[in-house]
Every structure is written in structure tokens, then in C-alpha cells.
Amino acid sequence: MLTDDLRSAFETATRDLSPSPELPARLSRRLTAARRRRRSAYAGIPALAAAGSAMIVLAPGGTDGARPQPGRTQQRAEGSTALVAGAPIRNGQGTARGVRVTLSGYRVTLPAEVARRAPAGAPRGQYWIEIVTTKPDLSGATKLSVPDGAIAYVSRLNGRTTVLYRIPPAKLDGRIVWAVLPLRDATPEQVAAWFRQLLDS
Amino acid sequence: MISAAQQPEFEQFVVTESPRLLRFAFLLVGDHGHAEDLLQTALFRTARRWRTARERPGAYTRRTLVNLVKDRARTTHRRVGEASLEWDAPAAGPGPIEDRDVLLQACRRLPARQRATLVLRFFEDLSVEQTAAILRCSTGTVKSQTHKALAALRELLPDDYRMENVDVDR
Numbered sequence: 001m002l003t004d005d006l007r008s009a010f011e012t013a014t015r016d017l018s019p020s021p022e023l024p025a026r027l028s029r030r031l032t033a034a035r036r037r038r039r040s041a042y043a044g045i046p047a048l049a050a051a052g053s054a055m056i057v058l059a060p061g062g063t064d065g066a067r068p069q070p071g072r073t074q075q076r077a078e079g080s081t082a083l084v085a086g087a088p089i090r091n092g093q094g095t096a097r098g099v100r101v102t103l104s105g106y107r108v109t110l111p112a113e114v115a116r117r118a119p120a121g122a123p124r125g126q127y128w129i130e131i132v133t134t135k136p137d138l139s140g141a142t143k144l145s146v147p148d149g150a151i152a153y154v155s156r157l158n159g160r161t162t163v164l165y166r167i168p169p170a171k172l173d174g175r176i177v178w179a180v181l182p183l184r185d186a187t188p189e190q191v192a193a194w195f196r197q198l199l200d201s
Numbered sequence: 202m203i204s205a206a207q208q209p210e211f212e213q214f215v216v217t218e219s220p221r222l223l224r225f226a227f228l229l230v231g232d233h234g235h236a237e238d239l240l241q242t243a244l245f246r247t248a249r250r251w252r253t254a255r256e257r258p259g260a261y262t263r264r265t266l267v268n269l270v271k272d273r274a275r276t277t278h279r280r281v282g283e284a285s286l287e288w289d290a291p292a293a294g295p296g297p298i299e300d301r302d303v304l305l306q307a308c309r310r311l312p313a314r315q316r317a318t319l320v321l322r323f324f325e326d327l328s329v330e331q332t333a334a335i336l337r338c339s340t341g342t343v344k345s346q347t348h349k350a351l352a353a354l355r356e357l358l359p360d361d362y363r364m365e366n367v368d369v370d371r
Contacts, residue, residue: 002351003323006308009301010324014224020237023244024215028208030245035202 203251211248214258219244222262228320229270231309239269263325264335267317274313307357315350322347 020026203211219240226236226243243265247254254261308316314336321332322343333340 002354005301005304006319006323006354009304009308010228010320012301013305014227014324017220017224017227017233017236019219019223019240023219023237023241024212026241027215027244027248028212030241031203031208031248034245034249 203248207251207255208248210255211251211258215244218259218262222259222266225263225320225325226266226270228308228324229266229313229317230273231305235273239266239273243269260331260335263321264337267313267336270317271313303358304354307354310357311350311353315346315353318343318346319350319354 222243223236223240226240227233230236230239243262246265247258247262250261251258308319311319317336318332321327321335322329327335329340329343333343336343338346
């Protein structure tokens with residue numbers, strides 16, 4: 001029967017799955033950060049940075065078009081640097097993959113599906129990071145060249161400026177990278193410089 | 202927000218239930234990475250509403266996961282073109298790998314709500330009433346969604362895949 005086949009397929013497909021051993025610790029950090037944010041809208045970032053669990057950190061500051069939520073709005077509105085932590089995902093299946101964003105602390109700007117998205121027709125095996133910002137300085141550009149083979153595509157989407165960075169896989173694969181990109185009030189040249197710093201670090 | 206005193210209770214829930222919840226999330230989104238991200242978010246929301254959720258934290262988290270998946274499906278079309286993400290490679294197990302893979306791929310193409318209904322009914326083995334409680338809909342809706350999902354699956358599956366009718370009222 002189809003339902004029996006479904007049961008078997010569901011069971012088999014998920015049998016070997018297990019959550020990251022770091023999940024409880026991550027949740028604990030998010031809860032701690034959330035409690036702290038209730039006391040101070042600016043307290044989360046140092047705490048997260050000190051936690052040291054992230055493998056990649058991108059930080060679009062300022063507003064990102066996401067729905068304002070209690071405890072986060074002020075932080076973004078003031079342009080303080082926001083952190084999103086993630087790890088480079090495996091690249092062995094030949095698909096166009098992005099950078100897995102494993103959230104640590106709190107979700108700010110890069111949902112995982114955004115970070116994993118590659119533009120249609122993108123070459124396979126590339127890492128992509130999307131940074132969304134309302135920053136007007138980037139809105140006029142259509143293509144922003146970034147050093148070290150990374151290219152940022154800039155487009156307008158729902159009134160927001162979307163910047164898609166293509167990162168050569170070799171630059172990220174298996175490495176731990178820390179970077180903080182304060183995009184708010186940044187010029188494209190500054191973004192390029194920060195991005196170079198990310199790749200070279 | 203969960204209090205510090207209640208946090209050990211929540212952490213125990215995470216340790217014991219997260220493997221099963223991850224499997225549930227995986228079946229909803231078809232991708233291990235997304236499933237982990239959604240699970241973390243769902244558990245975080247559960248913690249923030251622990252006073253409400255602690256009665257039945259598993260059901261609360263599953264409902265949150267379903268809602269997150271629906272949210273994600275709703276916003277996907279507003280984004281620029283996306284390269285298709287493949288279903289993670291099936292694990293080895295009994296039965297032809299091709300059949301199981303075809304079935305999972307077909308499930309992936311179902312609307313989020315129908316997929317959630319199938320997973321709750323046939324992976325979590327929940328009753329119609331329990332499924333309705335999680336999806337916050339009537340039992341009749343669960344039955345009809347199950348029926349539609351199975352019918353859609355039959356349409357999506359190749360002709361040589363043998364199928365039979367199923368009693369959805371079970």
C-alpha cells in the first residue's frame with residue numbers, strides 16, 4: 001500500500017539523521033542573548049562574539065527589510081552590527097550551494113534559505129552569500145566587482161537592495177572565517193574591502 | 202520567555218526530543234541543513250513560550266515547525282531565481298532505493314500543508330484528531346488533505362509504481 005511505502009520511505013530517509021551536538025548550547029546562547037536583549041538592545045553582539053561558535057559571520061547592519069520584531073528593531077535601526085553565524089556546507093554533490101547559515105545567538109538578517117540560494121544559471125559548486133540591505137549607496141549598481149574572484153551582484157527586490165556575493169569554494173571550504181561587515185552607511189568600495197578581508201582572513 | 206529555573210526542563214526536552222523533531226523537520230523541507238535551522242528556530246520559539254508550551258512541548262514545536270515551513274513556502278516565490286536543491290541522498294535500507302527516492306521526491310512536490318499532513322499521519326503516526334490539533338484545523342480537513350495528498354502522490358508517481366487505495370479515516 002502507498003501508506004506503507006510512505007512509512008517505510010519516511011523512516012528510512014530519516015533514520016540516520018541526528019541533530020548537531022551543539023544544538024542545546026546554541027539554544028542556550030540564543031536564550032541568554034534574548035534575555036540580555038530585553039535589558040539592553042545592544043548586548044547581544046559582544047556576547048555572541050565571545051561565544052566563538054560561529055564559523056562564518058556576516059553582518060549586514062542596518063535594516064534588512066525583515067519584519068521588525070521586539071528586541072531586534074532597535075538594534076538594526078541604530079545600525080549596530082548584526083551577526084549571523086554559519087558554516088560552509090559540503091560541496092561534494094555538484095549542486096549550486098550556498099553557505100549554510102547555522103544560526104548562533106539570534107536570527108538577524110540572513111535566513112538559511114537565502115544564504116543557500118544561487119541565482120538561476122549560476123555555475124555549480126559555488127558558494128553564495130546574499131546580503132540584503134536598504135542602503136541606498138548600493139542601489140544604483142548592477143554589478144560590483146570584488147577582489148579574489150568574488151563577484152557581488154546587486155539587484156532591487158521589493159524595494160530592497162540585494163547583494164549576492166559569489167565566493168570561490170576554495171576560499172571557504174573547510175576553513176573557519178570570522179568577519180564582521182557593517183554595511184550600513186558603507187560605500188561599495190568599503191564593502192569590497194571588507195569582503196576581501198573576509199576572504200583573506 | 203522561559204525563566205532560568207525552567208531552562209533545565211526545556212534542555213531535557215531538547216535532548217530527548219530533538220532527534221525525532223529533526224527527522225520531522227527534514228521530511229517537511231527535504232534538506233538536512235534547512236531542517237536543522239528550522240528546528241533551532243522552532244525550539245527557540247518554544248522556549249520563549251515555555252509556559253504555554255510545556256504542557257505538550259512536542260506538539261507545540263511540531264506546530265511551530267509546520268508554520269515555519271509554510272512561511273518559508275509563502276516567501277520563496279517573492280525571491281529571485283533559485284537553483285533547485287536536491288533531496289539529500291537517501292540512506293541505505295530495505296526496499297529499492299529508487300522507489301523510496303521517487304516517493305520522497307514526489308512528496309517534496311506536494312503543497313506544504315499536504316506534506317505536513319502526510320508526515321504527521323504516516324511518520325509520526327498521529328491520529329486524525331492529533332493531526333488536526335497540531336495543524337489547527339478540523340478533523341474533516343485532515344481527512345480531505347490526506348486524501349488529496351495521496352491522490353496527488355499517485356498522480357506524481359510513475360505508472361509502474363503500484364498503488365492501492367488507503368483508508369484515510371483510520
